[in-house]
Amino acid sequence: MLELSRKAAGVAQSEIRIMSVECEKVRGINLAQGICDTEVPKPVQRAAVEAIHSRQNSYTRLDGVANLRCAIARKMREYNHVEVDPEREVVVTAGSTGAYYSACIALLNPGDEVIVFEPYYGYHVNTLRALDCTPVYVTMHPPEWIFSHEHLRNAITPKTRAIIVNSPANPSGKVLTREELEFIAQLTIENDFFVITDEIYEYFLYDQNLHISPASLPGMAERTITISGFSKTYSITGWRIGYAVCDARWAQSIGYFHDLAYICAPSPFQHGVAAGLEELEPAFYRDLAMEYRAKRDLLCTTLEQIGLAPSWPQGSYYVLADASALPGSNSKEKAMHLLANAGVASVPGEAFFSGGGRNLLRFCFAKTDSDLQEACRRLSRLSVGAPAC
Ligand code: PLP
Numbered sequence: 337m338l339e340l341s342r343k344a345a346g347v348a349q350s351e352i353r354i355m356s357v358e359c360e361k362v363r364g365i366n367l368a369q370g371i372c373d374t375e376v377p378k379p380v381q382r383a384a385v386e387a388i389h390s391r392q393n394s395y396t397r398l399d400g401v402a403n404l405r406c407a408i409a410r411k412m413r414e415y416n417h418v419e420v421d422p423e424r425e426v427v428v429t430a431g432s433t434g435a436y437y438s439a440c441i442a443l444l445n446p447g448d449e450v451i452v453f454e455p456y457y458g459y460h461v462n463t464l465r466a467l468d469c470t471p472v473y474v475t476m477h478p479p480e481w482i483f484s485h486e487h488l489r490n491a492i493t494p495k496t497r498a499i500i501v502n503s504p505a506n507p508s509g510k511v512l513t514r515e516e517l518e519f520i521a522q523l524t525i526e527n528d529f530f531v532i533t534d535e536i537y538e539y540f541l542y543d544q545n546l547h548i549s550p551a552s553l554p555g556m557a558e559r560t561i562t563i564s565g566f567s568k569t570y571s572i573t574g575w576r577i578g579y580a581v582c583d584a585r586w587a588q589s590i591g592y593f594h595d596l597a598y599i600c601a602p603s604p605f606q607h608g609v610a611a612g613l614e615e616l617e618p619a620f621y622r623d624l625a626m627e628y629r630a631k632r633d634l635l636c637t638t639l640e641q642i643g644l645a646p647s648w649p650q651g652s653y654y655v656l657a658d659a660s661a662l663p664g665s666n667s668k669e670k671a672m673h674l675l676a677n678a679g680v681a682s683v684p685g686e687a688f689f690s691g692g693g694r695n696l697l698r699f700c701f702a703k704t705d706s707d708l709q710e711a712c713r714r715l716s717r718l719s720v721g722a723p724a725c
Contacts, residue, residue, distance in 0.1 A: 343466060350458055351687035355671060359681035365711040367635075367699045368681040374571045374627070374704065379615040384575075384608025396603050398595040399587070400428025400579070404606045407613035408579050415538075417552040418562065424584035427591045428606060430598040432536045432565035432578035435590070437463055438597070439561045439580055442589040443530055444469050448497035453483060455656065455688035455696075457506045460534070472496070473690045478656065479647040481510035485519055492523065498530040499523075501550055504537040507656055507688050507698040509649020511545040521553045531556065535564040536578075537652040539621045542629045545650040551581075558583045561590070566609045568653075568702070569624065575605040628653055631701040631708055638712040643720045644697070653702040656685065660695045661720045667694055678718040680711050 339345075355368035387393075392401075399405065402422070409422035420426055429435040436459070444450065446468035452461055454473045461471050472491050476483045499520065503512040512520075524531055531550050538547045551560035565578025578601075580590050632648070636655055639646040644657040664670040667684035674697065675681050685696025701708060 346465075347462070351668070352458070352683050355675070355681045355683055358672070358675060362675060362679060364675055364679040364681050365703075365707055365714065366681045367701070367703065367711055368683045369700060373702075373707070376571050377612055377616055377620065380566075380570050380572070380608045380612040382608075383611030384604050387604035387607035392603050392607055394603060396428075396600045396606060398600055399426065399591045400601060401603070401606045401610065404428055404610040404613075407610045408581065411613055412562070412581055416535075416547075416549040416562070418549055418557065418581070420581045421584065425581055425587050427580045427587050427594060428601045429565075429578045429580060429594050430601050431567060431576040432534060432563050433459060434576070434594055434598055434601070435563040435565070435578050435580035436460070436532070436534060438590045438594040439532055439563065439582075439586070440464065440467055440469070441593040442586060443532075443561070444497055447495065449493060449495040450497060451488070451491050451499040453500070453502070453505070454690060455481075455505075455508050455685070455693065456500075457502055457534070458687060460500050460502065469497075470495075471690075475689075475692070476508060476510060478508075478658075481505070481508040481647065483516075488520070489523065492527050492529075496527060496529050498532050501531055501533040503533075503535070504540055504545075504547070504649070504651025506537065506652050507654045507683070508647065509652045509654055509656070511541065511547070511650040514546075514548055517548055517550055517553060521550060521556050524559060525555050529559070531560045533560060533562050535562060536568055538564060539569050539624055540628055540653055541625050541651045542632060543650065547651075561586060566612070569621070570609065570612055572605070572609075575602060575608070577601050577605050577609045628701070631703070631705070634708060634712055635699060635701045638715050639699070642715055642718055646699075653700060655699050655701065656688075656696050657682075657699060658695055659685075659697045662697075667696060670695070671697055674718070678714045680714050 359366045405422040405426040412418045448469045449472045452471045561582040567573040636646045639657045643661045646655045646657040659670045662670040667686045671684045682697040685693030
């Protein structure tokens with residue numbers, strides 16, 4: 337019989353993509369999707385083009401070219417304070433998404449429980465579902481997105497196989513503190529499970545917040561899979577270059593499953609990214625954070641002024657705002673109202689929760705200054721309930 341698999345029958349189009357299509361229809365400004373349209377750093381562009389011209393267009397080793405693996409290992413040592421062997425413990429992947437998917441296949445069995453903080457990034461949860469694992473949610477609460485230690489402890493069962501950490505987080509902008517990470521580390525060691533940490537926004541940090549990699553905490557290196565990538569930092573979402581670093585026992589199998597789906601990450605782009613890691617000075621990363629902080633400030637101030645109270649993000653480039661004042665009985669209706677009346681697309685908050693989020697909207701500020709300014713002008717003209725002072 338011609339029919340979809342049981343898994344495929346249950347899947348639905350992501351709200352982020354749906355809102356982007358709706359936005360296109362009304363020629364709105366898309367603050368729904370995280371597309372960085374800032375400039376790709378020059379050394380990264382140059383080295384990718386040179387690689388194409390010098391015929392570096394074939395398959396690479398399944399875990400990536402040596403210069404990129406070495407550059408990642410150096411960056412892990414200097415920025416993340418994690419020691420890794422570039423020969424055996426780094427797998428270059430098709431975006432951090434390729435790393436996450438391959439790590440989940442390599443480490444998780446059907447029926448395993450995996451702890452996920454909510455609000456969550458949809459791909460984290462949907463990948464778990466696709467692999468017949470069960471997400472177990474621990475809710476974080478605004479405005480600072482704090483989670484209860486008790487709740488986290490109670491979420492652990494004999495079936496718990498891993499916890500997903502995402503800091504700085506999409507969509508909340510939460511940056512986990514050292515104390516919070518130490519508590520998570522203690523639980524994972526006591527109960528013997530993995531940490532899969534998605535650190536794709538590791539350079540997008542505001543107001544003295546620091547990035548701490550779970551793998552750098554005592555006793556954590558062997559049980560932590562650190563995932564990151566260059567889509568956001570170098571504005572190359574379409575290039576698909578990311579990585580997983582972890583103990584060689586796990587890296588080998590992650591590489592195996594990544595090979596099955598992708599064979600390797602795009603070869604010339606691996607060289608482009610390696611040049612970025614080798615040539616860009618620390619000031620590049622500091623400037624990036626400053627540039628995005630100004631974008632955050634503009635958007636959050638506007639949201640505050642029109643009465644959609646934002647939880648000011650500590651990192652990443654998203655903000656969740658309280659849309660209670662907008663008409664609509666759920667977050668989708670509120671997002672559609674905003675799009676129809678202000679011409680600005682956001683994502684309904686319910687896309688990030690297992691049950692909540694009815695009054696929340698997510699806005700992305702990874703936009704050019706002119707697009708963001710125009711979006712803020714449009715939002716300011718909107719009349720929403722009583723404005724905050
Ligand atoms: N992880 C998180 C938390 C994200 O928000 C995104 C993109 O929005 C990704 C991963 C995707 O990263 P990549 O382009 O490296 O696959």
